[in-house]
Amino acid sequence: MARVSIKVNGKDEACEIKPRTLLVEFLRDHLGLTGTHVGCDTTQCGCCIVLIDGKAVNSCTMLAVQANGADVTTIEGLADGGKLHPMQAAFREHHALQCGFCTPGFIMSALELVAKKKNPTEADIRYGLLGNMCRCTGYENIIKAVKAGAEAMARVG
Amino acid sequence: MDDFNYHEPRTLAEAAVVLHAARNGVYIAGGMSLIPALKHRRVRPSDLIDLRLIDGLAGIRREADTLVIGAMTKHADVAGLDIVRNSIPDLARLVGEMADPSVRNRATLGGSIAHADPASDYPPALLALEAIIVTDTRRIAAAEFFTGPFTTGLRKGEIITAVNFPIPDNAAYVKFANVASRYAIVGVFVARRAGKVCVAVTGAKPCVFRFGEMERALENSFTPDAIKAIVMSAQGLTADIHGTPEYRAHLIGVMAQRAVASAAAKPRPA
Structure with a gap:
């Protein structure tokens, strides 16, 4: 077993885990943060991407022990209570899903x-x-949403 | 994935001690090649030795006419930092076209070349630029480093610490990428330094290789026309679902000509 201490969405999470535990398993199975998805499990689809110290990484291709001491942000960490993050709101507004x-x-x-x-x-x-x-949208609305989300984020500052 | 013991050494010496003491120890850098191999149980280590806490393995610096890139430097940094763009622009571009952004945020130079995938993009850059691989114990010329598919000249327990890239006068890399994986079906790196030309080919054989006939022709005339008539024999080239040996032989000529045209148009930045 290995001890990890990872800050997830601003909260310190310390756990004893098997070293083979993937970061995505740690997030989903140990912390119950099931918003991060496992699509391909082979580093291709990006459904499991989270931010680690601000960088987008595939949490299916990273061991939780490799994130020891890091600051992780998942989709659950974005909304402010019931208020969606501007990028989430843009995805809804532009039918990007x-x-x-x-x-x-x-x-x-x-x-x-x-x-x-x-x-x-x-x-x-x-x-x-x-x-x-x-595999649903054909990407066009996603591109529009990201552009709108970026503009909304710039307005919010 | 099987269970393994996990270690986080703080020094190179400590890492080597742990590796030699383990029944079947394996180093891990970014893990972008190793973790998929662990999942498939193609690699089944008793002990995984993480190099991430060892100081001094990441970072890029320029020393006179050499660009020194630390082994743990992420692809995202090689692709994005001005120090690379201003020294060897096509090295930055090559790395910026590897895989995708989230892979480049984790993958490292040392991990990539130690893995030595025969379709990978770094090996032809190292070979054509006549890079030196620096380890904890010695220096290895790129030509001696890549010895076969997923095989290198590294000894047991040896750790890559940096790669020294001599800065060329002209260089360019052109690849015909698999649209799904972005791996090269064929990629050609052309570099010229002090009149000497190197042409390195990836994706076409079980190991990256240099194409001497093209190099000699380009030393006489550094133009695409100089190599137009040089055709690689299909003998020994890779056959898979992406292309026949004959197709790859043709691609080598096309990619090489494009790389020469691009390199000739881009002299070394001042």
């Missing part, structure tokens, strides 16, 4: 790309979302 399975990963990737560039172009958005797959 149908089944919603991939959405948490898209939103976490979008947040890193907006953190790197406040007003991303369509090309920036497509490049930044290369690690996320959606």
